[in-house]
Amino acid sequence: DTGVSQDPRHKITKRGQNVTFRCDPISEHNRLYWYRQTLGQGPEFLTYFQNEAQLEKSRLLSDRFSAERPKGSFSTLEIQRTEQGDSAMYLCASSPVNQPQHFGDGTRLSIL
Amino acid sequence: EDQVTQSPEALRLQEGESSSLNCSYTVSGLRGLFWYRQDPGKGPEFLFTLYSAGEEKEKERLKATLTKKESFLHITAPKPEDSATYLCAVQISTGNQFYFGTGTSLTVIP
DSSP: OOOOOEEEEEEEEOTOOOOEEEOOTTTTEEEEEEEOOTTTTTEEEEEEEEEEEEEEETOOTTTTTTEEEETTEEEEEEESSSSSSEEEEEEEEEESSTHHHOOOEEEEEEEE | OOEEEESSEEEEEETTEEEEEEEEEOOOSSSEEEEEEEEEOOOOOOEEEEEETTTEEEEEEEEEEEOOSOOOOOOESGGGOOEEEEEEEEEETTTOEEEEOEEEEEEEEE
């Protein structure tokens, strides 16, 4: 069990640029979740996949955000035309069905 | 509206001074309640899952309990290494989203 891996750990970009994050879940976990966490807050659900199917998206998720999990293994989260308010920690978690989630250490995004 | 509230926001304890953290929830139906520990700059680390009122789980100095409206995380004789933010999350029975509280930041002073 190598744990959930996220890359990069830190990303600094200018407002208006596109960014993409990668998550490699624990290999036997078929569920994968993306969360956003700002300082002093708990993780906020963005979306989740079961295998390659994206089954739920937060109603708060802007259409500038898109996520994929093409082969049911790793996942990417892309943010287009970044804004100041996108600055946050982006967390990925994975789990077997109806089991606790295991989190990666996140990608910290800073928008200049 | 589904809601999770944690209290207190911050807690400072002397080493060995036991206390409890609270997580109250208002959800349409509870599938499970989860406790996590989060250290600065790290992702949340899973501690416990509770599924039904009356259930209790223990791990070292931590004990989690669940009622129909709230959960408690009891910390017995804490040590400085227990300092962290403790998060609770609920999974509702009608979906697969997890709703997190804002956490309790615990500091244990030697």
